[in-house]
Amino acid sequence: MQFPTAPTATGQHWYQRIADVRSPWIWLAYLPLFGATWFGHPPGVRDLIVSAVGLLIFLALYVYAARAPARRALSASILIMALAFAMIPFGGNWTVLAVYACSTAAERRPARAAVQLVGILVLVSVAATILARLPWYAVAMLALFELMVVYGKMAGMALGEKHGALLRAQEEVRLLAREAExxxxxxxxxxxxxxxxxxxxxxxxxxxxxxxxxxxxxxxxxxxxxxxxxxxxxxxxxxxxxxxxxxxxxxxxxxxxxxxxxxxxxxxxxxxxxxxxxxxxxxxxxxxxxxxxxxxxxxxxxxxxxxxxxxxxxxxxxxxxxxxxxxxxxxxxxxxxxxxxxxxxxxxxxxxxxxxxxxxxxxxxxx
Incomplete structure (x- = not known):
């Protein structure tokens, strides 16, 4: 993950970087779903305060992970998943944070370590939904959605790595061409x-x-x-x-x-x-x-x-x-x-x- 600057060395403005699917900011559009459960069950003041503090902690962890995703994916994803479990008693849609935890874990390197970490987090989140007595279809939907998000993230990262390798190869070709000339x-x-x-x-x-x-x-x-x-x-x-x-x-x-x-x-x-x-x-x-x-x-x-x-x-x-x-x-x-x-x-x-x-x-x- 890379944070946008305006303007960037590649000529992109900040709004173009935000619209880039590789940008960490665009995925925050999913965060408002945390309050989806409150439409049927309005929260109390305590729930709102605790949820607000929890979301601020989540954003801090999200920014922390985004600045060095490969090195911080392990600690950040575990902390976000723990935060999701801590939010269960306060009525918010804690599964949203569980999805973010799996998405963050997908950025760990090497990719094999990311797959192992994601697998553990998915199993833990599924166990938590079962213990919370959610319907079976909610358990299945959570696991499926986590896996879909992780697949999309890892596919995008693989594409970005190949794109980077291609750019490096093109630069090497340009250097070789200049040397040959x-x-x-x-x-x-x-x-x-x-x-x-x-x-x-x-x-x-x-x-x-x-x-x-x-x-x-x-x-x-x-x-x-x-x-x-x-x-x-x-x-x-x-x-x-x-x-x-x-x-x-x-x-x-x-x-x-x-x-x-x-x-x-x-x-x-x-x-x-x-x-x-x-x-x-x-x-x-x-x-x-x-x-x-x-x-x-x-x-x-x-x-x-x-x-x-x-x-x-x-x-x-x-x-x-x-x-x-x-x-x-x-x-x-x-x-x-x-x-x-x-x-x-x-x-x-x-x-x-x-x-x-x-x-x-x-x-x-x-x-």
């Missing part, structure tokens, strides 16, 4: 900027060497650096916006230029192969990372880019004649592997003394 942006920024920054560094070094002997060529290289920086900025913006879909053909040309700047010969085979835009976008990012690694780490003089489509897969292979040897997979290759895996593809890296070969494959989609 951050990882995507980080992975894409790494892939986008890695080769471009490498190219900028190479051209800047070349411009520095040419500055004294060939100022015109150095100026040309500096202009290329500026153009590469502007292109990188546009790609970063597109990546952050989630709209970075590199074309494979454009990426091949960019890779060829980057390798040439680094003094690495480049051979391309299968460039004219018809590959769908979806597959091409995934392979383009794989090509960018593979070529960046060749430029930065391989110390190679030749790089071969092979595109082929067979066995229902589009395959990209990037080979170099670099130093190979010891190999450790870095964040770039891990990002490439994650991207390919998300597309149903796979990544294979073969390292030997003759160089490194990176193969990226994705299920072929009709072009």
């Amino acid at each position: 951050r990882e995507r942006i980080a992975r894409d920024l790494h892939d986008v900027l890695g080769r471009t920054l490498t190219l900028i560094a190479l051209k800047s070094d070349l411009a520095a060497r040419l500055a004294a002997s060939d100022p015109a060529a150095a100026e040309h290289e500096i202009r290329d650096v500026a153009e590469a920086a502007r292109g990188a900025l546009a790609e970063v913006r597109a990546t952050v916006a989630g709209m970075n879909h590199a074309g494979l053909g454009r990426e091949i040309e960019a890779s060829r230029d980057a390798l040439a700047t680094a003094g690495i010969a480049c051979d391309v085979d299968g460039e004219d192969l018809a590959i769908s835009a979806e597959d091409g976008a995934v392979l383009a990012m794989a090509l960018r990372e593979a070529v960046t690694n060749v430029i930065r780490h391989a110390a190679a003089t030749r790089c071969t880019i092979l595109l082929e489509q067979e066995d229902g897969a589009a395959r990209l292979t990037v080979s170099d004649n670099g130093r190979g040897g010891d190999f450790r997979e870095g964040s770039g290759l891990r990002g490439m592997r994650a991207r390919l895996s998300a597309s149903g593809g796979r990544l294979r890296v073969d390292v030997s003394d003759r160089g490194t070969q990176v193969t990226a494959a994705v299920p072929a989609v009709a072009a």
